[in-house]
Amino acid sequence: MKKTILIAASVVSIALTAAISPQTAEEKKGLEISKKAEAADNGWGNTSQTLTMILKNKNGQTTTRKTHGFSLEVIGDGDKSMTVFDTPKDVQGTASMTYTHKVGDDDQWLYLPALKRVKRISSSNKSGPFMGSEFAFEDLSSQEVEKYTHKYISTVKLAGVVVYKLERVPVSATSGYKKITVYINKENLRPERIIFYDRKAAKLKTLVYSGYKKYAGKFWRADQMKMVNHQNGKETILKFEGYKFNDPTITEESFTQNSLKRAK
């Protein structure tokens, strides 16, 4: 009996190891590229920026939303971030604070200024649309390597740029995606494009990064992210402006419950 349990346990542990650690050469290479890409962006410290979101429906009618926010790099865990809504006017001052974690669910709170109330957002709510856009919450949260399994597919040329094509499978069961295909610039390791596949493995959305600029001598940030939904014909454009790095006033203290209530 004891032996059976032991065998069962070792089978389980082997199965788990197989699931977690990369086995094939493609998986090893995929993980390696993802880690290199993450490392290339290490040390950004903190950033602040404003964001204009343009929602476009099938008929080309547009609606604009504005937010501003800042984030802090956390060594050894996921990043912390704060987003404050500026428009539409009825949600002005509503703020959301996220502690991303490399492993396990993120912590997220929402501050509602009309009620003076901080509400916890259940962490499994990541696949839902962000402010009625084509971006899901999980598309906008900090993309930690640990949140996916990685597989190298090929090296291809995309719009004249040599890119690594990787396939990532979300670790979380509550993700809205079966898999995503990521195109990473071979030269500077920044993401150029992501294709999202829904839970039924049907092509759902394509995200294109453009207008890359280098900040603080090292860090690439896209001015624009365009998400096209292939299933409903809608699209959302995110325009980032006023990127600032290394603001000494952005510290751990900028991400407390009090900071969330003070966010303006």
Add this chain to the structure above:
Amino acid sequence: MLKVKFVILIIMLLGYSSVMISQEIEEEIFEEEILDEDVISEEIEGEQQEKVKVKKLTSELSGNIRGDYRYYPDEGLYIGQQQEYVSAVFNPEIYLEWANGKQRIQFKGFGRLNQYDNKQTHVDLREFYYQRVLKKWEISIGVKQIYWGFTESNHLVNVINQDDVLEGNDIENKLGQPMGHISVSQKWGTVDFMVMPYFRKVQFPGIRGRGRPPFLLDEDNIWFESENEEYNPDLAIRWFHNIKSVDIGLSHFYGTSRVPFFDVSLEGDFTLMHELINQTGLEFQATTGAMLWKLEAINRVSERKTIKAFTVGAEYTFSNVFKTDLGFLLEYNYDDRGAELINGLNDDVFMGMRIGFNDKQSTDFLGGINVDAETGTMTYFAEANRRLGDSWKLSFKMFGLNTDTETEFFYLIRKDGFVEASLSKYF
């Protein structure tokens, strides 16, 4: 045999290469698709922000103005009461900050103009305070709104601000509370300390208003246990912390109870009784995936009696069901005060549903029903909101109740269920 294997190998190779070709083609089509938005790269040197400029004074005026139309399907029980009420509501907000947000002044006013009830026509200073922010410290002086707690059907721990009863039995509307408030954020949590030098009296609807008992409640007919009356210096302290998926708070309040109880004289005159209390409160919330577990409990000691009360419950959200978030709430309320409670939440089960449509117009719905396990008294409500364009909002609200228990406060307002439509303009 060998030949067959060879043929299979050829077929496989052909199949493989055709897959490769189709993939190449796919990539090619892909490339064509994006030719018009070639990836532009630009290097910007010397953009590094080393110094942060001290910002000068920035000011912001915002707020909203709203029109309410409320209809009571039942005729009022008492003389003077109407069935249709039209109101205008004004919520102006001014925010000033300087020294990079380290110093700030926040103003939030409130005003309602009611068609019939001149008591419900009222103004209030919801917030008006100066705040100084230091690295870990926050010091404020003025009129503030403080919210504590997690549960939805009852806010037992939330004792700082007086209810704005003129805004209905909706427990979310509070009168501004004057205070000095110090808050400090540490690794082990946030500690708040407040001194409140002035007590805000409850205001009740007038003779032409609905939602009132047959007699007129007069806020001058009031008894304070404190010899300083409404000038008793009330004190409160609270520790609050987030430990991973757990939010926890422990608070203590000493001072004049915001919630009155009623004393009836032999002549039938009602007096609002405000005793001095020591109330300790516990707030707890744990998040496990899509489930939020909530608990609020209080121990409230006065010379007259010691009472215990709690609200316990859970909220489960089904996310992204056809882009919609569907939340279910279940809470249970217990309170030693029994029939003395105006809100009746002494032994009650609450069930609620929240729908967030996650659309461009932020359409949402919240509905709930509260049942007294002992008497069967039921109250229910629903509200829905939808943004129109960029700065308008349309809202619907309903409240209903069903009771035949004459000893409950709800019995006195049993005909006061209503429906309401509102249109707000934000600026």
